[in-house]
Amino acid sequence: MRRYADLDWPVHALWPKEAAGAGWLAQARAWVCAAAAQSGALDGRRAGPLFVASSSLDIGLRETGLDWDGDPHAFAEAVGGWLDWRGPVFSVCNACTSSAQALLAAHGLLAGGEHDEALVLGLELPNRYTVAGFGAMQLLSERAAQPMGAARNGLLPGEAVAALSLRATPARWRLAGGANVVAGGNPAGIEAGALAQAIRQALQRAGVAAADIGLVKLHAVGSPANDAVEARVLDQVAATGVHGRGRCAWVTFKPALGHTMGASGAAEIALLSGCLAARAWPSLDYAPDPLLAPRLAEVPHAHVRHALLLFAGIGGGHAAWVLSDEAPT
Amino acid sequence: MNLGQPRSVSPPAPAWILGAHWSLAASFEAAPPDARWRQALAARLAERPRRLGVWAELGLHGARACLDAAGLSGLPEGALVRVASRSGPQSATHETAAHAARSPDGMPLPFGFIQSQPSLLLATLCRWLDWQGDGACVCSRALPVTWRLAQSEALAADAPALLLGSVEESGDELATRWWLLLRTRRE
Numbered sequence: 328m329r330r331y332a333d334l335d336w337p338v339h340a341l342w343p344k345e346a347a348g349a350g351w352l353a354q355a356r357a358w359v360c361a362a363a364a365q366s367g368a369l370d371g372r373r374a375g376p377l378f379v380a381s382s383s384l385d386i387g388l389r390e391t392g393l394d395w396d397g398d399p400h401a402f403a404e405a406v407g408g409w410l411d412w413r414g415p416v417f418s419v420c421n422a423c424t425s426s427a428q429a430l431l432a433a434h435g436l437l438a439g440g441e442h443d444e445a446l447v448l449g450l451e452l453p454n455r456y457t458v459a460g461f462g463a464m465q466l467l468s469e470r471a472a473q474p475m476g477a478a479r480n481g482l483l484p485g486e487a488v489a490a491l492s493l494r495a496t497p498a499r500w501r502l503a504g505g506a507n508v509v510a511g512g513n514p515a516g517i518e519a520g521a522l523a524q525a526i527r528q529a530l531q532r533a534g535v536a537a538a539d540i541g542l543v544k545l546h547a548v549g550s551p552a553n554d555a556v557e558a559r560v561l562d563q564v565a566a567t568g569v570h571g572r573g574r575c576a577w578v579t580f581k582p583a584l585g586h587t588m589g590a591s592g593a594a595e596i597a598l599l600s601g602c603l604a605a606r607a608w609p610s611l612d613y614a615p616d617p618l619l620a621p622r623l624a625e626v627p628h629a630h631v632r633h634a635l636l637l638f639a640g641i642g643g644g645h646a647a648w649v650l651s652d653e654a655p656t
Numbered sequence: 657m658n659l660g661q662p663r664s665v666s667p668p669a670p671a672w673i674l675g676a677h678w679s680l681a682a683s684f685e686a687a688p689p690d691a692r693w694r695q696a697l698a699a700r701l702a703e704r705p706r707r708l709g710v711w712a713e714l715g716l717h718g719a720r721a722c723l724d725a726a727g728l729s730g731l732p733e734g735a736l737v738r739v740a741s742r743s744g745p746q747s748a749t750h751e752t753a754a755h756a757a758r759s760p761d762g763m764p765l766p767f768g769f770i771q772s773q774p775s776l777l778l779a780t781l782c783r784w785l786d787w788q789g790d791g792a793c794v795c796s797r798a799l800p801v802t803w804r805l806a807q808s809e810a811l812a813a814d815a816p817a818l819l820l821g822s823v824e825e826s827g828d829e830l831a832t833r834w835w836l837l838l839r840t841r842r843e
Contacts, residue, residue, distance in 0.1 A: 333761075333762045376805070390753065395746075395749055395753050396746070398742045399742075399744050400795040400796070400797075403795075404797065415796055415805075416797070417794055417795065417802070418794070418796075419792060419794050420744070420774045420775070420793045421774075421775050421793055422773050424775075428792045431790075432794070434812075435808055435811075435812035436805070436808055438812055439808050439811065439812055441808060456752075456753065456756075456764075459756055459762060459763055459764055460752070460770075461769075463763045463764050463769055464766040464769065464770070465766075506790070507790045507791075508790065509737075509775075509778045509779060509788065509789065510779070510782055510788045511779045511781070511782025511783030511784075512782075512783070514770065514775075515770065520788075521788060640775065641773050641776070642773055642774075642775020642776050642777075642778050642779050643779035643782060644775060644778070644791075
């Protein structure tokens with residue numbers, strides 16, 4: 328955890344001290360290259376599309392030099408250069424659904440046969456701008472993130488670099504189907520109808536019945552209002568089988584990672600697959616709200632074949648993904 | 657109500673359109689927009705859109721005009737929207753950063769911060785184009801590359817329509833271009 332000197336809120340930090348200029352750039356490059364290498368994407372031809380998904384891109388670099396002009400996409404191109412990437416480079420800036428949306432784009436290209444590999448990088452690199460912005464909106468907690476918690480009082484920002492290498496060939500983890508639904512009624516919050524639509528579309532595209540979902544990875548950030556809306560949507564969809572209280576477990580990674588904003592899609596899918604593979608689960612160090620998520624602390628018992636992951640963000644974005652484990656049981 | 661007719665054009669279908677799948681229903685270009693574009697937009701919407709910032713407001717102006725050129729009051733259900741921008745909401749970012757720098761607590765104005773997020777334009781289009789669906793802000797080195805990706809995504813989603821817009825803000829220089837593509841149904 329780190330705090331910016333003049334701000335009240337802690338941040339789940341990538342590197343321990345604030346860095347500026349060349350120091351910031353060197354740290355960012357090291358993290359990006361390490362994550363991309365771990366994903367296996369650098370072992371391929373690097374000729375597929377590269378998606379750089381972020382709500383902030385290089386604003387942490389620009390703010391330290393007070394250089395607010397410039398082309399944000401140029402940073403995505405620079406990231407491609409760090410990786411010696413030969414395919415087309417796209418930047419996706421959909422606030423906190425950026426990398427969930429980028430996965431949808433990559434998934435479509437692979438499914439359509441245009442490419443056989445793609446890399447999605449979710450980046451939320453250190454910057455004061457985002458923390459101060461969310462602080463100004465009174466969305467942050469000064470203590471800790473407690474998604475669906477009884478004493479939840481806001482989110483904690485998280486920095487992250489996550490890389491997901493997508494291939495058209497069969498693998499253990501399959502992004503079976505996803506959806507992105509933008510709504511205009513509440514640009515800073517979750518809209519129940521839009522989230523429900525995203526869930527239903529993702530299930531339909533995955534060819535999975537709601538009753539087959541064995542685990543829900545929550546979006547919940549610790550917001551008093553939005554967490555309740557999300558819980559209600561899951562209960563409504565429960566009529567068709569996804570039931571956090573009765574039929575499958577819910578899990579949240581935000582107490583461990585913070586809300587990694589535009590990187591959350593890639594970061595939380597990566598972490599979920601790791602948890603499922605290892606059958607290791609983050610412990611909950613706070614009391615869940617008994618009205619919303621009485622079983623949040625429970626560990627899923629059975630093998631989870633299909634997991635549902637939810638994401639939402641500023642600008643009315645709502646996204647859902649079904650992640651399937653293709654390993655034989 | 658016209659929206660600054662001198663800049664509204666319907667050029668031939670651009671080469672990047674995948675003609676086997678899509679047809680161009682309408683396009684709109686305001687590069688730069690007419691001097692009274694904000695007044696024209698407010699008149700078209702019957703109210704002044706508030707707290708959007710110049711960049712998102714310009715995008716809304718272009719999208720609305722493109723749909724008007726197609727004779728549509730709103731976007732078809734299931735349509736995809738893709739917005740590309742090399743600049744992003746530049747003035748909102750500048751103002752947000754400047755306000756934070758000079759305020760005693762180092763904080764920006766909350767509405768300024770939201771206006772600096774490109775995704776605000778997507779929520780704006782939802783509200784004013786009577787639409788809810790798959791929207792994204794995506795950018796690449798060249799617009800045709802971005803629009804090819806968008807068409808692939810729309811095909812994968814079996815979308816009936818695709819609204820594409822580019823919105824640029826560089827200092828006082830503004831430009832926006834929009835295209836509405838409709839899916840060609842093969843018998």
